[in-house]
Amino acid sequence: MKLLNRFAALMLAATALSAPALADGLVDNVDGVTLDEKGRPERFTGILIDKDGTITRVLGRKDKRPEKLDWRTDMKGRVVMPGMIDGHGHFMELGFKALSLDLSDTKSFEEAKAKIAAYAAANPNRPWITGGGWNQEKWGLGRFPTAAELDAIVPGKPVWLDRVDGHAAWANSAAMKAAGVTAKSVAPTGGRIEKGPGGAPSGVFVDAAMALVAKAVPAAPPRERNAAFLEAQRILLSNGITATADMGTSLDDWLTYRYMGDRNLLRIHIMSYANSVETAVRVGVSGPTPWLYNDRLRMGGIKLYLDGALGSRGAWLKAPYADAPGQTGLPLQTDTQLLNQMSRGAMDGFQLAVHAIGDRANAEVLNAIEELSGSYTGDRRWRIEHAQIVDPADLPRFGRNGVVASMQPVHQTSDRVMAETRLGAQRLAGAYAWKSIAATGARVAFGSDYPVESPNPFAGWAAGFTRQDAEGQPFGGWRPEEALTREAAWRAFTIDAAYAGFAEKKLGRIAPGMRADFIVVDRDPTMAAPAELRATRVLETWVNGEKVWVEGQRALPVPEGGTAPAPVAAAPVAAAPVEPGR
């Protein structure tokens, strides 16, 4: 029988080798930490992954490793944690912004001009040069720049560059010509056209007047959309983000995601929220799409807007702005319009995610949710996006109605001075009230609102439990009573950001049955001081059991014209085949 046994072993080995479908891969020798189902940290040393990219087992130090494996990666004791999830971002905008001209780091006009010239030379196929970040004060220019100065650098094609604050933009003559702007053009209410000596537009357009030129900027062609997609995906993966909500997917955004999925270039998980009921129904017809491309894409909901932002006093408040008596902001739609849209979406089973920043806007969305909850029962997970300023009287309504508060910790640190000015001290009780909202039993999902803020989730996580900015300001944190614990803030960037997208059974933790989404980092996030946590370096990012990003390596092939590009290798880059039985 000895011969037979030996033969049997050989046959089994051969079977294991020839039938990868039945075998696992192992990521071993990790210093692993995840949250368990209840949000408690849990350590581990190995992850077993099946060929579909799902975790089959999480191993402790003493657990025996399987002998039959397709591949094995030795992490040499490095820290491994779940991929981070951004609960609120704008995927394509992130990519478009990254591909556009960035002048935010220019310290002189000469440096800016050189950068503009270099960008124009590097991008000969772009019909328009767009971008922004300029600041004539930082340049020490003492005046706005002019169209003539841009013409000297880029004479032939339109250039249109936003000022750093987004409240002005700078055009060259080709851009003004393309937009039909002349000396006779009149600035709309709330806007100003800067004039030159002869009364002709000098090239800078302020506030509402920016639209005069902006309307002429052409929509990005599909190839440019592809480039923007790949850049956004690279940025997110490099930040350790393995899944993201996309808040406001247009039909063309959707076509881009499908283009990438069809060609095996989609790596990150995208929880898509359509930019309108119409888009949702054209794509999903009678409800969310299935999860597509191995759980990498799903259109599950609809993003709506009820008000604007606090900075521009567009947020809709119950009482007037402290710094603008008589102004309360304005709703972007009537309550009937909002109800109708939410109802149309909910009728088809789409999740509703409504932007509400001011306390009046939040109260109105909560009213709508309460009104609709009678008709649309079941697990709805109504979302309020931002939920920045909430009347303390309205807070319990989040928990009572199972509303997901989709919040962005870095907005709090960026906005705090402005928010105090806009609201006055007495209205801050329900402002960025993460802990109070969580205390009502509601889920708080964290995100970054990229590209408005950086997508770096470690900055968000640190802000989430310190209420301090990157400089550690203010000392002790801003209204620190609203800080979450370190674990709760982590949970909001993983488990609850997944929950907010109906994905908590697939994403957010390292556990059996979940997608093998994890990151290798250079420090232990459960131990690092806040400033250290912010500085976390992501070394590797894995999605669905595949290594999709490595520090210092430009990732992901760019599709070329006419043919489908070669798919990214399905096997992990660094995985070495393992001899069976060892």
Place this chain on the structure above:
Amino acid sequence: MKLLNRFAALMLAATALSAPALADGLVDNVDGVTLDEKGRPERFTGILIDKDGTITRVLGRKDKRPEKLDWRTDMKGRVVMPGMIDGHGHFMELGFKALSLDLSDTKSFEEAKAKIAAYAAANPNRPWITGGGWNQEKWGLGRFPTAAELDAIVPGKPVWLDRVDGHAAWANSAAMKAAGVTAKSVAPTGGRIEKGPGGAPSGVFVDAAMALVAKAVPAAPPRERNAAFLEAQRILLSNGITATADMGTSLDDWLTYRYMGDRNLLRIHIMSYANSVETAVRVGVSGPTPWLYNDRLRMGGIKLYLDGALGSRGAWLKAPYADAPGQTGLPLQTDTQLLNQMSRGAMDGFQLAVHAIGDRANAEVLNAIEELSGSYTGDRRWRIEHAQIVDPADLPRFGRNGVVASMQPVHQTSDRVMAETRLGAQRLAGAYAWKSIAATGARVAFGSDYPVESPNPFAGWAAGFTRQDAEGQPFGGWRPEEALTREAAWRAFTIDAAYAGFAEKKLGRIAPGMRADFIVVDRDPTMAAPAELRATRVLETWVNGEKVWVEGQRALPVPEGGTAPAPVAAAPVAAAPVEPGR
């Protein structure tokens, strides 16, 4: 060693059983006939199919059947042949037409009114009742019907019904109201509004005046699109069509196909041609999409139009119409516009398919192809759709330029009397010239142009080698010198229709490496007399190795609101598991 050998055999058997990926299914005991690579009939008795739905072997009577099988279906000697391929159809239009009200078989006004009432009652959710096929002559009415008569049947919602010839349509008051038509409405040039006693519109609109009401008919909502899709798919599969070109896919059509593919409801193979360069580029960006859903869907090309149809004298002729001196028809775009569009599409690697019916239109498309062939080399397979009337001097240009002539045999039988009137006897030499075009070395792909004609491919096949209609008229065939052989006409509905869509390596024959697309029919199509061939009954239709339609059985689940419907079973319905070793 005997023991070892026996053990090895057992292990191998176990391996085969536990790894279905390695095993095949068998369709056995068939009276099979296909065309070989060169278009010659070839008999067989069994088809081995792998789990992906690809044919691995075609077996003859004497070939030994494998012992290890996942499933086996005994066809009990029935005739099995390749699925038919329609080289030119309008998929969604077929479904919409099938779902609309059909009055073409009504013999009296009373019968028509009853049918309208029944349809309205059966379709309470349709915002408009649309359809057509009425003929007041056939009813013996001696006048047009009126809006008031329609109001008496369907008072509340708009009704809009085309006359059988498409040159008039009948509205009720609600439709006229929705369209804003009043007594003051003026008919456009080329149109007429029928008037009642008081001068008010009586309800019938002729020719160009039809647009006054037609413009108000709302676009079909996505749910209705889904229903139309499923109905079209059912009709095609029931006709034995396993693959079809879709000539003019809109973006919403594409979203419908993806909806179906994502939910495993897409069964037929669709070779999609976008309805514009813009649609193609939005979907494919830089070229054709990959084959999706196991080769069931691909957007590979773009459909363009150069002229209209012969019946309405829209076909663009070199010399005036015989029955309308001074008229030569009109191109729908200039040669520069056509060249620009073809060039934009070809630059990205899309296949171009241009509608050309008149001899001038055909010559102009051939000019464009010759001009572009210098820049766009390689395997382009330029297509001319219909190619009905070709100047004999232009015929060799098809072969010389590798142009695919996409033709519809039933158009010839439907059009012949009209064509003789429009063209006169001397211009028929290049009319519906299948054999002459094929003789130039060009590929002739056959289709039906459904829903303009019935999609029944057996009618098309029979016409293809007889040049006779369903009544056997005219005796001996119309210009029978242009008939193909029975085998060549079959080939045009299989091998060459696949070739026309760049799919000849996947579709069109029963051979190893091809998709397991076949139909079970009630007679041998290589033996049947033409009238018998037309009457062929399709008993079963299989696509990708799955039985997707059975005679007498309503097929395919209809998706329900909110959730993805259960996928159609992947295993063949009638397949019985087979014991290994038997």
